[in-house]
Amino acid sequence: MTFIDTLQSIIPIALFYSAPLILTSLGGVFSERSGVVNIGLEGLMVMGAFVGIVFNLTFAEVFGAVTPWISILVASIVGAIFSLLHAVASVTFRADQVVSGVAINFLALGLGVFLTKQWYGKGQTDMVDQPFYTTDIWLLSDIPIVGPIFFQGVYAVSYVAILLAFVAWYILFKTSFGLRLRSVGEHPMAADTNGINVYLMRYIAVFISGALGGLGGSVFALTIAFNFSQATIVGQGFMSLAAVIFGKWHPLGALGAALFFGFAQTLSVVGSSIPFLADVPSVYLTIAPYLLTILALAGFIGRAEAPKANGQPYIKGSR
Amino acid sequence: MLKKNRFLLLIGLLLSLSFVLVACGTADNEEDTATDTEDQGQANEGEATDDEAASDFSVGMVTDVGGVDDKSFNQSAWEGLQAFGEENGMEKGKGFDYAQSDANADYMPNLNRLVQQNYNLIYGIGYKLAEDLGKVAKQNPDTNFAIIDSVVEGENVASITFKEHQGSFLVGVAAALKSESGKVGFVGGEESPLIKKFETGFRAGVAAVDPSIEVNVQYAESFADATKGKAIASNMYNSGIDVIYHASGATGNGVFSQAKDIKNGNPDANVWVIGVDRDQYEEGEIGDANVTLTSMIKRVDVAVQSVSKQALQGEFPGGETLEFGIEQDGVGVAKTNEEAYTAEIDAAVEEWKQKIVDGEIEVPSTEEELTTFLESL
Numbered sequence: 001m002t003f004i005d006t007l008q009s010i011i012p013i014a015l016f017y018s019a020p021l022i023l024t025s026l027g028g029v030f031s032e033r034s035g036v037v038n039i040g041l042e043g044l045m046v047m048g049a050f051v052g053i054v055f056n057l058t059f060a061e062v063f064g065a066v067t068p069w070i071s072i073l074v075a076s077i078v079g080a081i082f083s084l085l086h087a088v089a090s091v092t093f094r095a096d097q098v099v100s101g102v103a104i105n106f107l108a109l110g111l112g113v114f115l116t117k118q119w120y121g122k123g124q125t126d127m128v129d130q131p132f133y134t135t136d137i138w139l140l141s142d143i144p145i146v147g148p149i150f151f152q153g154v155y156a157v158s159y160v161a162i163l164l165a166f167v168a169w170y171i172l173f174k175t176s177f178g179l180r181l182r183s184v185g186e187h188p189m190a191a192d193t194n195g196i197n198v199y200l201m202r203y204i205a206v207f208i209s210g211a212l213g214g215l216g217g218s219v220f221a222l223t224i225a226f227n228f229s230q231a232t233i234v235g236q237g238f239m240s241l242a243a244v245i246f247g248k249w250h251p252l253g254a255l256g257a258a259l260f261f262g263f264a265q266t267l268s269v270v271g272s273s274i275p276f277l278a279d280v281p282s283v284y285l286t287i288a289p290y291l292l293t294i295l296a297l298a299g300f301i302g303r304a305e306a307p308k309a310n311g312q313p314y315i316k317g318s319r
Numbered sequence: 320m321l322k323k324n325r326f327l328l329l330i331g332l333l334l335s336l337s338f339v340l341v342a343c344g345t346a347d348n349e350e351d352t353a354t355d356t357e358d359q360g361q362a363n364e365g366e367a368t369d370d371e372a373a374s375d376f377s378v379g380m381v382t383d384v385g386g387v388d389d390k391s392f393n394q395s396a397w398e399g400l401q402a403f404g405e406e407n408g409m410e411k412g413k414g415f416d417y418a419q420s421d422a423n424a425d426y427m428p429n430l431n432r433l434v435q436q437n438y439n440l441i442y443g444i445g446y447k448l449a450e451d452l453g454k455v456a457k458q459n460p461d462t463n464f465a466i467i468d469s470v471v472e473g474e475n476v477a478s479i480t481f482k483e484h485q486g487s488f489l490v491g492v493a494a495a496l497k498s499e500s501g502k503v504g505f506v507g508g509e510e511s512p513l514i515k516k517f518e519t520g521f522r523a524g525v526a527a528v529d530p531s532i533e534v535n536v537q538y539a540e541s542f543a544d545a546t547k548g549k550a551i552a553s554n555m556y557n558s559g560i561d562v563i564y565h566a567s568g569a570t571g572n573g574v575f576s577q578a579k580d581i582k583n584g585n586p587d588a589n590v591w592v593i594g595v596d597r598d599q600y601e602e603g604e605i606g607d608a609n610v611t612l613t614s615m616i617k618r619v620d621v622a623v624q625s626v627s628k629q630a631l632q633g634e635f636p637g638g639e640t641l642e643f644g645i646e647q648d649g650v651g652v653a654k655t656n657e658e659a660y661t662a663e664i665d666a667a668v669e670e671w672k673q674k675i676v677d678g679e680i681e682v683p684s685t686e687e688e689l690t691t692f693l694e695s696l
Contacts, residue, residue, distance in 0.1 A: 013550045133584065234544075
C-alpha cells in the first residue's frame with residue numbers, strides 16, 4: 001500500500017465522520033459566542049436526525065433524488081424552532097443555561113422515541129430509501145493526485161459543512177452583525193449601551209445554533225445511520241461541544257477540531273492495514289484518538305478562553 | 320464567577336452524559352398496557368376456574384430496556400409467548416403477558432409484580448436481568464423462572480442460552496462460498512465471551528470451506544456506534560473484502576450503510592453484509608437490489624415456546640442450563656435473499672448443518688477450540 005493509497009483510504013472516512021460534528025460545533029460556536037452556553041447540542045442533533053429521517057421516509061417518493069437535501073433543510077428549520085425553547089428559558093427567563101440545555105437533551109430524545117412509537121408502532125424507524133450517497137465531485141475529482149484523495153467517493157455534504165465553517169468565520173469576524181454578536185457575548189452591558197439589542201442577538205444566535213445542530217443531526221442520520229432509534233445519536237453532540245472548546249470558540253478552530261477527531265478515529269480503524277502501523281497492538285490504536293486529543297489540548301492549543309459573558313444571563317440595567 | 324461557571328458546566332455535562340447513557344435502550348413506551356394488564360391480571364386471579372389444565376397455568380415475561388417491539392430478541396421472545404398462548408387457548412392478560420422495562424431499575428419491580436400476580440413461569444429476557452432474576456428467584460422458591468442469554472443458579476431457574484457459534488459457522492460457510500476476493504470480514508460489538516462465540520464460529524465456517532480465505536476481525540467496542548461500524552466497513556471493503564458478518568447491534572447500521580453506498584455507486588459491485596439475531600433483509604434493500612446475503616437468526620421464540628410447553632406439562636427444567644442449537648432449531652440461517660443466497664450455497668450450508676447435527680464436527684466457541692479445529696482441518 002503506497003502512501004497515496006493510504007491517504008485515499010483515510011481521508012474519505014475522516015470526512016464523513018467529521019461532517020456532522022463540524023456542523024453541530026459551528027452551531028455551538030454561534031450560541032456560545034453570544035454568551036449562551038449550549039449543552040443542548042446533543043438534543044438538537046437528535047431532533048435533526050429524527051426530523052430528517054421522518055421527512056425522508058414520508059416524502060421520498062415525492063421528491064426523488066433531492067429528498068435528502070430537502071430533508072436536511074427541513075430538519076434544520078425544525079431544529080432552529082426547537083432551539084427557541086432554550087432561548088426563551090435562558091435569555092428571556094434567565095434560567096440556568098446548563099439546566100435548560102440538559103432539558104433540551106431530555107426532551108428531544110423522549111419526543112423522538114415517543115413519536116417514533118406513535119407513528120411507526122415500533123422502537124425504530126425503517127431505513128430510508130433516499131439517503132446521501134458518495135459521489136465524485138465534479139471537475140475537482142479530475143485533478144491528478146489531489147483529486148482521488150480528496151474528491152472521489154466522498155459525500156458532497158461533507159464539503160458543504162467545510163464551506164459553512166468558512167461562511168461562519170466570515171459572518172462572525174468580517175461583518176458588523178458578527179461583531180455585535182460577539183460583543184454581546186463578551187460584555188453585554190457595553191453592547192447594550194451602544195444600542196445593540198442583547199436579547200435579540202442572543203435569540204438569533206441560539207436560533208442559528210439550532211439550525212446548524214439540526215443540520216448536523218440529519219446529516220449524520222442520512223449519511224451514516226439511515227434510520228432513527230434511541231441509539232442513533234449517542235454522544236456526538238457532546239463531541240461537538242468538545243470541538244467548540246478545543247477549537248477555542250472559533251469557527252475554523254471548531255472545523256479543525258472536528259476534522260482532527262475524525263482523522264484520529266479513522267486512524268484507529270484503518271491503522272491495522274497501514275504498513276508502518278500494522279504491528280501496533282489494536283488496543284493502542286483504539287485509545288489513540290483520546291490520547292491524541294489530550295495531548296493536543298495540553299500541548300499545542302494553549303489556554304482556551306471562553307467568551308467573557310458566556311453562561312451569564314443579561315439583566316438590563318445591572319452592572 | 321468563571322470558576323463556578325466551569326464547575327456548573329462540568330456537572331451539567333456529566334448529568335447529561337449519564338442521562339444519555341441511561342437513555343440508551345430506553346424505549347418510551349407510553350402505552351398504558353402495563354398498568355391495564357396489571358388490573359386485569361388481578362381481576363383474573365379471582366375468576367380463574369379449573370375448566371381445563373391450561374387455565375391454571377400462566378406465563379409472563381419481563382423485557383429488557385429494548386422493549387417488546389425492539390425488532391430483536393425481546394420481540395422474538397414475545398412472539399414465542401404469543402404462539403404458545405394461542406396454541407393453548409390463552410389470551411393476552413389471561414394466561415400470558417409481558418411487563419415492559421424502560422430502565423434497568425424496572426427489572427426488580429416488574430419481576431416482583433409478576434410473582435405477586437401468581438404467574439407460574441416468568442421469563443427474564445436478556446442477560447441484563449440475570450442478577451435481579453437470581454435474587455427474586457431465591458426469594459420465591461415456588462415460582463419458576465427462566466433467563467435468556469445468561470446462566471442463573473437455582474433449582475427454580477432454567478437458563479436458556481444459544482449456540483450462536485453454530486449459526487455463525489453456517490453463515491461463515493455462505494460467506495466463503497460467496498466471496499470472490501478470498502477475503503471476508505467480521506465486525507464485532509464489544510469483545511466478550513458471547514461475541515467471541517460469533518467470531519470463532521464464523522472463522523471456523525469460513526475455514527471449513529477454504530482455509531486459504533483470510534478473515535479480518537475488528538471490534539468497534541460499542542453496540543451503538545454506527546460511525547465506527549461504517550468506518551470499519553469502508554476500510555474492509557476498500558481492502559478487497561467482499562463479505563462482512565456483523566455481530567454488533569446498531570453499530571451494524573454503519574456496515575449496511577457503507578455496503579449500500581458502494582452498491583449505489585456501482586450496481587455490479589460484489590459487496591455483501593450478513594445480518595445477525597434476526598433476518599436483516601429489510602436493512603439491506605437498495606432499490607431493486609439487496610446487500611444482505613443472509614442473517615444468523617437466533618430463535619428466542621422457539622426457546623420460549625419449548626420451555627413454556629415443558630413447564631405446562633410439569634416438566635420444567637429447573638436448575639438446568641439449556642443450550643439451543645441447530646438440533647432444536649434454536650439458531651438458523653435466513654434464506655430471504657433468493658438471488659444472492661443461491662441454491663448452491665444453500666445446498667452446502669444444509670450439508671454442513673447435517674454434519675453438525677450428526678455430531679461429525681464440533682463447532683468451536685472459544686479461541687482455543689478454534690485453534691484445535693483449524694489444526695484438524
